[in-house]
Amino acid sequence: MRRSLSLADPAAAEPAALPERPREQLRTEFAFELPRGYLDGAGVVHRDGVMRLATGRDELVPLKDDRVRENPAYLTVVLLARVVTRIGAVTDVHVGVMENLFAADLAFLQDMYRRINSEGHTRAGVACPECRHRFEIDLAGGRLGES
Numbered sequence: 001m002r003r004s005l006s007l008a009d010p011a012a013a014e015p016a017a018l019p020e021r022p023r024e025q026l027r028t029e030f031a032f033e034l035p036r037g038y039l040d041g042a043g044v045v046h047r048d049g050v051m052r053l054a055t056g057r058d059e060l061v062p063l064k065d066d067r068v069r070e071n072p073a074y075l076t077v078v079l080l081a082r083v084v085t086r087i088g089a090v091t092d093v094h095v096g097v098m099e100n101l102f103a104a105d106l107a108f109l110q111d112m113y114r115r116i117n118s119e120g121h122t123r124a125g126v127a128c129p130e131c132r133h134r135f136e137i138d139l140a141g142g143r144l145g146e147s
Contacts, residue, residue, distance in 0.1 A: 028052055028053045029050050029051070029052050029053075029085070030050065030051050030052075030112070030116050031048065031049070031050055032048070032049050032050070032051060032108075032109070032112055033047050033048050033049075034046075034047045034048075034049065034087070034101075034105040034108060034109075035102075035104045035105060035108055036102040036104050036105050037088075037102075037105070038087045038088065038090065038097065038100065038101055038105065039100070039102075040090065044088070044089075045088075046087045046088020046089060046090055047087075047088060048087075048088060049084060049085075049086050049087040049088065049093075050084070050085045050086045051083050051084050051085070051109065051112060051113065051116065052083050052085055053083070053116060053117060054079070054082070054083050054113070054117050058079065058082045058083055059079065061082070062075050062078035062079050062082070063075075065078050067095075076106070076110055077095055077098045077099060077106075078095060078098075079113070080098050080106075080109050080110070080113060081093060081094050081095045081097065081098045083113065084098070084109065
């Protein structure tokens with residue numbers, strides 16, 4: 001026996017409601033603390049900063065840069081200058097700032113860039129070398145004892 005749907009039957013006309021999902025917040029900025037710090041021209045050391053997620057444009061534009069074409073290793077400097085939005089009180093983060101970072105700080109930012117843009121976070125699992133206790137640390141830095 002065939003049953004016909006009637007527009008007068010509201011239950012038959014409406015699709016089943018989907019269960020509500022909590023909205024996931026996309027984190028686009030990540031705070032960090034440099035291991036050594038950026039030493040500006042006045043001798044002030046800047047350690048805390050912010051890096052944002054990279055866009056496709058951030059990764060493509062440096063490939064057109066003549067400095068990157070001449071020296072592919074320079075890609076890191078140009079790319080980080082695009083995504084680091086602040087180092088201490090310095091908000092105009094440009095290639096010159098990146099060039100003057102200590103090597104340890106540049107390596108730190110490279111690793112952070114890879115983590116947040118590939119894996120989506122700055123946390124890493126580690127183990128105590130003595131007791132083998134496993135725990136997570138935030139590679140973006142912070143003060144001692146903070147997680």
